Amino acid sequence: MLSKVDQLIHEFDKVVNEPWTSTLSGQERIWFLVYDPADQRKVSLRIGEFETSTIRANKKWQSISFKTCFPEWMSSHDYRDEYFSNPEYIVDQLEAEFIPFAIKFLKKRLATLDQDQDTLVALLDVSSLFGFARLSEILKNCDRDFKGRLLIFFPGEFEQNQYRLLDARDGWDYLARPITI
Structure with missing residues (x-):
């Protein structure tokens, strides 16, 4: 019997x-690889197998990680020391400053990639945004910045056309294609 990760691959x-097809909108060219958050490490250890599968399909593989997004924003913030002393003060800044920063973060990285219609861009570590920004808001602002497909490694759930990151927030409808087991 195949493991859950083997089934996902x-x-x-x-x-x-x-x-x-090249006639799809940006939102329709996004794929969500949905898996149980408890399997995050197992999936991360096997990212290379997804890359290999992509290359075997005669497509190009590129990847972007969100792991450094929040630390980059915080380290350059004028009031970072105050936020570490009183974390509740940061809440107002997340909407006004961090979300636009995260959008620019993704757009900038997408712009530096060598990509064409046959490129799959894997978006990794989206769980590092949890509690700081909604992934849906970032994606809706970046769906014209990639040329092939955007594959989101998504620890959460997909049910009744709703995506929920880490099973903890209200979901959102999205035109993206789910890949589930």
């Missing part, structure tokens, strides 16, 4: 090998 392999 198998499902991804089927999707990445389908013909890629």
